[in-house]
Amino acid sequence: MPSPVDLREWRQREVIDSEGKEIGHAEDVYADDRTGEPAFLLVRGGLFGTKRHFVPVMGATIEGDKIRVPWDYDTIKNAPRVSADEHLSEEEEKELYRHYGLDRGDAEATVLVLRRIVIVG
Secondary structure (H helix, E strand, O other), rough: OOOOHHHHHHHEEEEEEOOOOEEEEEEEEEEEEOOEEEEEEEEEOOOOOOOEEEOOOOOOOOOOEEEEEOOOOOHHHHOOOOOOOOEEEHHHHHHHHHHOOOOOOOOOHOOOOOOEEOOOO
């Protein structure tokens, strides 16, 4: 998992899918409130940069000056639309985890609230 220092370097980097297709640019990072661990990237894309997609940080790697995520373009493009507020609701988070086929752990760990990480510098 990337550290907060690494995350500063992720902002505005191009994000590419598992096949190398451009998704957009990393705008923000959302973390689990309980653990503080990064969970999702908010990626701005589209023709005029008006579309935003939440993409899991899990499995993301740095390749040169790009961030490669382990999902294909269509999976990312078809992710549930959720608002890019300071926090994601429990339901929004569940939808995102379900869409990406991620295991959220046992029942005790099912309530994770994600918050935007404010990156200074």
